[in-house]
Amino acid sequence: METQTDLTLDEIIKKNLNPAQLEEYNRIHYGTKNLDTLRLTDDLTSKCKEKGIDIAAYSFPAGKEELREARKVKIGLIQHSIILPTDKSVTEQRNAIFRKVSELIDIAASAGVQILCLQETWSMPFFLCTGEKERWSEFAESAEDGPSTRFLRKIAEENKMVIISPILENDNGTWWNTAVVIDENGNYMGKHRKNHLPSVGSFSEIGFYDPGNMGHAVFDTKYAKIAVNICYGRHHALNWLMFGLNGAEIVFNPAATISEFGESFWGIEARNAAIANNYFTCSINRVGTEVFTVMTDFKAKKTVSRTYYGSSYITAPNGCRTPALSRVKDGLLVGELDLNLCRQVKDQWGFNMTSRLDMYATELAHATNK
Amino acid sequence: METQTDLTLDEIIKKNLNPAQLEEYNRIHYGTKNLDTLRLTDDLTSKCKEKGIDIAAYSFPAGKEELREARKVKIGLIQHSIILPTDKSVTEQRNAIFRKVSELIDIAASAGVQILCLQETWSMPFFLCTGEKERWSEFAESAEDGPSTRFLRKIAEENKMVIISPILENDNGTWWNTAVVIDENGNYMGKHRKNHLPSVGSFSEIGFYDPGNMGHAVFDTKYAKIAVNICYGRHHALNWLMFGLNGAEIVFNPAATISEFGESFWGIEARNAAIANNYFTCSINRVGTEVFTVMTDFKAKKTVSRTYYGSSYITAPNGCRTPALSRVKDGLLVGELDLNLCRQVKDQWGFNMTSRLDMYATELAHATNK
Structure with missing residues (x-):
């Protein structure tokens, strides 16, 4: 039986409000009374149901323009749990994840996805929480x-x-938290390294790798100009801003984040970034519980366990967002985005035009030279 | 009878969810299952009820420290509608507003408020929407x-x-959108001018006044270090950031904003700013409908009408927020803030420590010199 917390808040709300009330909820919290859903084939839907995969698909249309055709692109976000216990061999663990992700990507392909993003360090358990490296x-x-x-x-x-x-990248002996971009012909296109590393409570990534040294690359793919803001980087407004200034139309935020730190602002930060920069943001979180047995300094064993809450979602340049995927299940979220919406919202709201970046460049230079 | 939209979403939710579900709603959307409410005297409560004033009070405690006492300060946000029709004389309109605001401040004083913020251009109808100046x-x-x-x-x-x-400031013939800070002894302490001016659809403040020329002042008052981010400035992450870098513990966002533009992110931006900068943010919006008769260029009359949705709220440095005040009524929102929470959250989350501002100062300078 599903428990209260197995349900997403969206599901709880949907069960308890009448249609008019639900519209008000959506208007305030999601930016639109009724989001357009995309129809998926019955085959896909039943396949996902059978396999316990949460699948959902939405459309974000833009206004018609005279000089540009609609620029529709279909994106997919995948959240997935690990499969094997973390004491199995690297090869076994990784192959099991490969098999599951392969299936999930098959489903995404059937749904017509053209740009797909996986979660942070998708091909391994998120062992950083153990504090162990070797x-x-x-x-x-x-x-x-x-x-x-x-x-x-x-x-x-x-x-x-x-x-x-x-x-998790090993570049000639140095580790980095890295997102690789592969193009539609299967070519390695480039990579981006996580710019901001968490050190929250007993959890720290410092010591495993350094903050990224590759700035704020935007990848001009066949389908859209995309960028990757990895996990903790979502807390930094300037990180989001620079991707926007460099031309991103979609910024993906693959993450590995637990309820105890910030579930209440998981829905705030990436959505705020979409609004502030008028691009699409895609929030992807790991899901499931990962358990590690670690040796303490005194040769005793202890168990470290972390539960990720999924809840992946998409926000449009005008702040409209999708409901969240499941907190507990593997999932695929599909979005059909008309990229023309980015410029349309910029022109309508004027945030870029009124940003006074020259003033801030001066003020920031002054603030950091104190 | 109250209509659906007279109720705040919070009120709708409260009526329809059971306690466990309500906790989940609060956890996700407000950052805490149960916000501490502050007890108001029965006198105050009944006086407000009688006068149709929405009053609410909450407490944001911090952890106990060894070296610092708790630094509790009580703040008040007032949202109010104008009283007289906009074709009455300046003096009549202003005096009517003075009388109402005087009453509201009396109530705030009875509730122990030490720092009070009024809404944008509080002592006049927000006539900027007419496009007329003279x-x-x-x-x-x-x-x-x-x-x-x-x-x-x-x-x-x-x-x-x-x-x-x-x-609305007139400084020797030049207008500015300005927040004046008056200290607890009744002295003029200083002022801040709105940094970012909207030009959204047919509404534009450009032509009335210029963007602020006073940077990002923080006022070191007796009770707290405070700053003012006026209205449209809330869309700009760097505006919020600079107040934080300059030491603000509370940033007030007095606004005059209508449902058609951004009610769905009213709850996002100031809350995101509190989270990103780990200070308290206070969002204050006008309330009520203001109707203006304006002369068009062809000497015809037309009516311009704008309805403000109130919904003032407070967010703490850890992202916890209060429910919103009424969408339609005058209101007073009281918050008892322990300012120690600012540093505690900074230490816990590490956003300041990981902000890499030197990198961004360089990148921004480069971006603005293209």
């Missing part, structure tokens, strides 16, 4: 030709799909 | 010793209250 080191891999990249290049080519693959 | 020009006043400042200085002194008074 024992897990074989999960770190080459961005250019490691197992995750090789696995996804083939799938990308087969499906003419751009794939964002957030992994 | 006809309304006598509402523009001196920040240092205009009627609004003189009126509030007396009240501030009587109640030992710091008051933020957002007005």
Whole structure:
């Protein structure tokens, strides 16, 4: 039986409000009384139901323009739990994840997805929470030709799909938290490294790798100009801003975040970024519980366990957002985005025009030279 | 009878969810299952009920520290409608507003409020929407010793209250959208000018005044370090950021904003700013409908009408927020804030420590020199 917290808040709300009340809820919290849903085939829907995958699809249309055709692109966000216990071999754990993700991408391909983003360090358990490095080191891999990249290049080519693959990178002995971008022909297109690293309570990524040294790249893919703001970077408004200034139309935020830290602003930050920068944002969180047995300094064993709450969602440049995917199940969220909406909202709201960046460049330079 | 939209969404939710569901709603949307309410005297409560004033009071405690006492401050946000039709004389309209606001501040004083903020251009109808200037020009006043400042200085002194008074300033023939800060002794303390001016659809403030030329002042008042981000400035992350870098513990956002533009992100932006900068934010919106008869260029009359949706609220440095005040009634929102929470959350989450402002100063300088 589903427990209260297995239901997303959206599901609770839907069950308890009448249609007019639900419209008001959606108007205030989601920016639109009725979001357009995309029809999925019965085959896909029943396949997902059978496999316990939460699937949902929405459309974000834009106004008609004279000089530009609609620029529709279909994106997919995948959230998935790990499969094997974390004491299994690297190869076994990784292959099990590969098998599951392969199935999920198949479903995304059937739904017509052209740009797909996976969760943070998707091909491994998120062992950073153990504080241990050496024992897990074989999960770190080459961005250019490691197992995750090789696995996804083939799938990308087969499906003419751009794939964002957030992994743990080992670059000639140095680790990075990196998102690899693979183009629709299966070519390695480039990578971006996580700019801001968390150190919250007993959890810290500092010591595993440094903050990213690659600035704020925007990848001009066949389907859209995309960027990746990895996990904790969503707390930093300037990180979001720079991707926007560099031309991003969609910014993906693959994450690995737990309820105890910030579930109440999971719906705020990426949505605020979409509003402030008038691009689409895509929030993807891991899902499921991961349990690790770690050795303490005194040779005793202890168990470290972290539960990720999924809740992946998409926000449009005008602040309209989708409901969240499940808090507990694997899921695929599909969005059909008309990229023309980015400029339309910019022209309507004027945030770019009124941003006074020159003033802030001066003020920031002054503030950091104190 | 109250209509659906007379109820706030919070009220609708409260009526339809059971306690466990309500906790989940609060956890996700307000950052805490149960916000601490502050007890108001029965006298105050019944007086407000009688007068149709929405009053609410909440407490945001912080953890106990060894080296610092709790630094509790009581703040008040007032939202109010205008009283007289906009074709009455300046003096009549203003005096009617003075009388109402005087009553509201009396109530705030009885509730122990130490820092009070009024809505944007509180002492006049928000005539900027007419596009007309000359006809309304006598509402523009001196920040240092205009009627609004003189009126509030007396009240501030009587109640030992710091008051933020957002007005339309006329400084030697030049208009500005300005917030005046009056200290607890009734002295003029300083002013801040709105940094970002809207030009959305047919509504534009450009032509009335220029964007602010006073940077991002923080006022070190007796009770707290405060700043004012006026209205449309809430859309700009860097505006919020600079107040934080300059040491603000509470940032007030007095506004005049209508449902058609952004009610769905009214709850997002100031809350996001509180989270990103780990200070308290206070969102204050006008309320009620204001109707203007304006002359068109062809000497015909037309009616311009704008309805403000109130919904004032407070957010804490950890993202917890209060429910919104009424969408339609005058209101007073009281918050008891322990300012120690600002540093506690900064230390816990590490956003400041990981902000990499030097990198962004360089990137922004580059971006604005293209």
